Amino acid sequence: MQQIPGVSYVMPVLNEADYLAEAVRSILAQDYAGDKELVLALGPSTDETNDVAEQLAESDERITLVDNPVGRTPSALNLAIKASRHPVIIRVDAHSELPTDYTQRGVETLERVGAHDVGGLMDARGRTPVQRAIAAAYHSKFGFGGPAYHSGAPEGEAESAYLGIFRREIFDLVGYYDESLWRAQDWELCLRIRSAGFKVWFDPELKVGYYPRSNFKALTAQSYASGTWRGEIARRFPEGKSLRHDLPPLLVLGLGAGVVSAVAYQFLDQAPAVVRGALGLAMTVPVSYAAACLVAGVRSNAPSFKEKLLTGAVFPAIHLPWAMGYVKGRVRGAAGTLDKGRVK
Secondary structure, three states: OOOOOOEEEEEEEOOOOOOHHHHHHHHHOOOOOOOEEEEEEEOOOOOOHHHHHHHHHHHOOOEEEEEOOOOOHHHHHHHHHHHOOOOEEEEOOOOEEOOOOHHHHHHHHHHHHOOOEEEEEEEEOOOOHHHHHHHHHHHOHHHHOOOHHHHOOOOEEOOOOOOOEEEOHHHHHHOOOOOOOOOOHHHHHHHHHHHOOOOEEEEEEEEEEEOOOOOHHHHHHHHHHHHHHHHHHHHHOHHHOOHHHHHHHHHHHHHHHHHHHHHHHHHOOOOOHHHHHHHHHHHHHHHHHHHHHHHHHHOOOOOOHHHHHHHHHHHHHHHHHHHHHHHHHHHHOOOOOOOOOOOO
């Protein structure tokens, strides 16, 4: 009989006092017959996160704590992986909830398709009306442009993987997470995995419950940081750039041109018809975008009409900061840009 491989869950932790215990419970409750351990890499939290983590570790010997003094995600992951001991590494998040069969399904998929990294669907959820609206925007193709792990896709090889279930040896073969990338480090690791001839795989049956930011201020901070680091990726790696990444900056240009045109239109009443026509056309961009946000919100999976309207308001909080961050990342690099959306 083939031996069931042990699994090591690795989790970066920073300012997660409200979510950590629930996330840990979903991990340790996995319906998996192999050995399990959970390594928490603790950053310099400003809330009670580390106290919660210590209580959890005292109550279960399968939990190990490691110190991550710099507080960055890639360094946390590398520290946790190096402190782990099992042949399968599963990246988890303090804002995620795993279904009980997640580990079993993920390990089976690794073996079934011969992959070295497997990921699934980010099943965004919410506990408040605003957070549910943000979650609905995550699920919408209008929100993030349709990456498989947000809105779903058929099973198959993928560019990147959400979180990630890895064969441990892949880190010896291609290296660990790049600690210079404070965000988007998973995409860069997947690039190295694919470039080395190994397989990254998307399995839509792996659905991970995820709680996004719960207010607009935190969401815009996250969106700006995400855009900046995606711009850094595109700056470093030609493979990291795609047409859909250019659309938000073009949208910002169009919105800006529309606002300027609306002002100019009031003062250029004697301008040639062709000029006024061009200004009038530019003025339709903000109106068209607002209408598109409203329609996408109404068509979203938000549970109530009020939350559908809120979802319509969420889209600009994703698109516009992301676009400004992306331009910064492409032109100047990410240069230490940090998402402080979870910092209290």
